[in-house]
Amino acid sequence: MRLASETNLNLKDADVAYYPRFFDMNEADYFFKTLLETIDWQQDYITIFGKTHPQPRLTAFFANNNKNYSYSNIKMKATPFTQELLQIKHSIEKELNISFTSCLANLYRNGNDSNGWHADNEKELGKNPVVASISFGAERIFHLKHRRDNTQKAKINLEHGSLLLMKGETQHHWLHQIPKTKKEVGKRINLTFRIIA
Ligand SMILES: O=C(O)CCC(=O)C(=O)O
Ligand SMILES: [Fe+2]
Numbered sequence: 001m002r003l004a005s006e007t008n009l010n011l012k013d014a015d016v017a018y019y020p021r022f023f024d025m026n027e028a029d030y031f032f033k034t035l036l037e038t039i040d041w042q043q044d045y046i047t048i049f050g051k052t053h054p055q056p057r058l059t060a061f062f063a064n065n066n067k068n069y070s071y072s073n074i075k076m077k078a079t080p081f082t083q084e085l086l087q088i089k090h091s092i093e094k095e096l097n098i099s100f101t102s103c104l105a106n107l108y109r110n111g112n113d114s115n116g117w118h119a120d121n122e123k124e125l126g127k128n129p130v131v132a133s134i135s136f137g138a139e140r141i142f143h144l145k146h147r148r149d150n151t152q153k154a155k156i157n158l159e160h161g162s163l164l165l166m167k168g169e170t171q172h173h174w175l176h177q178i179p180k181t182k183k184e185v186g187k188r189i190n191l192t193f194r195i196i197a
Contacts, residue, residue, distance in 0.1 A: 031084055144174050
């Protein structure tokens, strides 16, 4: 059963909503375990100022079209959705009434894995990108900050089975990150469903 009660974060120049228990605990446990085992998690490398570093997390990319996805000099080749990813995709689509084409999956192995400040604003995501972000496993803190107004910030603890939806002009005006943490934390899977035309 899905408890789709939604909280809008009411951020200036943004549209970000959080659904804490989008999937119930049994579904969330099942998806976490299955996705951990069935996804072919990849280590990618990013090049900054001519130096190559391993990305501080593992990733995989899925799409129902043949559109690849490029960000930070990494080209992600589209692979077909797995059965569980399709199930998750359909649940989100039904609730939100939006169709997604693609999913970038992230595996944070421990508190040392992270995702630096960025916006999901690649051209292929269109003018106002819609990103539906699902979390399974360990809780991590998601930070948001306004690009120009440094009084505007938000932090949200992304719980097991939750959905975070970013849309409208969010990516024009805000950056987001998952910082490293010194706390003992287990693995976390994040799925970001996107529309890539
Ligand atoms: O792990 C998360 O919650 C955020 C992932 C993210 O921002 C991205 O993949 O673009
Ligand atoms: Fe992002």
